[in-house]
Amino acid sequence: MLLLYSLSELGGLGAHEAGWYACLAQLLLAAMIGTALTADLLNLFVWFEVAALASYGLTGFFLERPWALEATFKMMVLTNLAGFFVFVATALLYSGHGALNLGQLQHALADNASTADLVALGLLLAGFGTKAGLMPFHGWLADAHSAAPGPVSAMFSGLMVNLGVVAIARVALDVYAVHRTALPAILLVLGPVSAIAGAALALGQDDLKRLLAYDTVSQMGVLLTAVGAGSLTAVTGFVYHLIDHALFKTLLFLCAGAIVHATGMTRLSQMGGLARHRPLATAAFLLGTASIAGVPPLNGYASLGLIHDALRSEYPAAFAAVLVAQVLTVAALGRATYLAFFRRRDDEYDPLERRRPGALIAFGVLAAGCVAFGVLPRFVVNHVAAPAAAVLLDQHAYAAAALAGSATVHVTTPEFKYFAPDELLIAVGCIVAGVLLCSWYVRRPEPRAITLLRRLHTGSVNDYAAYSIAGLIACTVVLLAGR
Secondary structure, eight states: OHHHHHHHHTTTSOHHHHHHHHHHHHHHHHHHHHHHHOOBHHHHHHHHHHHHHHHHHHHTOSTTOHHHHHHHHHHHHHHHHHHHHHHHHHHHHHHHHSOOBHHHHHHHTSSOOOHHHHHHHHHHHHHHHHHHTOTTSOTTHHHHHHHSOHHHHHHIIIIIHHHHHHHHHHIIIIISOGGGSSHHHHHHHHHHHHHHHHHHHHHTOSBHHHHHHHHHHHHHHHHHHHHHHOSHHHHHHHHHHHHHHHHHHHHHHHHHHHHHHHHOOOBGGGOOOHHHHOHHHHHHHHHHHHHHHTOTTSHHHHHHHHHHHHHHTTOHHHHHHHHHHHHHHHHHHHHHHIIIIISOOSSOOOOOOOOOHHHHHHHHHHHHHHHHHHHOHHHHIIIIIHHHHHHHHOHHHHHHHHHHSOOOOOOOOOOOOTTOHHHHHHHHHHHHHHHHHHHHHTTSOOOHHHHHHHHHOOSOHHHHHHHHHHHHHHHHHHHHHTO
């Protein structure tokens, strides 16, 4: 869908430029497929680097835009730092165990993890956390998403960053004996912090694409929290929400890209009245916002419900943090919807070009996916989310499959009542609280807490690299202290 949209929306490019764009986009897709298929830690590193190379070209594709080149430079520095972390971790594990296959490493680490193994785990968490845009490793994400063309931003947010969380889940659940380390505690701190801070930063943004980028940070935090919980229900919710995020965030970024492409405007303060000029984009953005807000019967309601069920009794602090993040998300996207589409605008836009067929098809298919994955939750859980969760949670079966090529995995489906009164009450409460916060926020000066958060994001790649290294040191110290 993204390739179809891209080649349709960017049809004004010359054949040479369009060919390079398509080549880079397909290289990125190939790297993501390779990342998903490999069962070897070094290959995982290599595929992530291939994806990084393609992403640099796509971020700085329009060379005449200085901000795109600056964003590419920041992305290169920080993701190469992350690649160095992963490479050193791979070398440590290979030197200690003579293995790179994830199944072999699982056998080697089953009894006890040495100091070097825990240092390697800290390096892997920091490296893959950078790829996922988790705090405090997220410095590259907002600049890259806002500078890249709309379809590229959608590809980054809907697909590429998801692989970072998938890599963390595979390492945590399928390689390390996770509950014999302090890793769950780290995930249950990093996840909620990323969820709340990312949503708060999204609420304070004037640039539409930066707003969606910081919301991606928040959603990655929700996913990491589910991985940290580690139960069948939590990991099933993690897989379900991973798919949902690919659908609704891609739809939202395509809408943002279409608006920027048609109007040349990126800031919400410049927009207004687009509902009258762009009814299709308005409807698609509303649907994506409702999905991410957890409005039943759309897809976000079902996946968030599973994560809530897993956290409510076992991890009440993480549960509360996820709810706070959800309220902030509703407020941020509600504010964007109001300012861009429904606020009155005194002057008229210049004549806007008609939507191209590729854009119409992409909007329609992604919107239909948001609806279908919401109204058919039992099908998604039984045939997609629960089997994937079973593989992640059954270390021995995964190791057998990685080493022998096949294994039998016993799939257990978690209980999930779609219209459970407590989950409906949570969903309605978060939506109402988010709408009220949005109504309050658009009429008030920016809260001091959000101002301080934004000031930490100086735009300096040196500061962002320092945050990443500080995060690496903190994670490694906690892992070593928790032995």
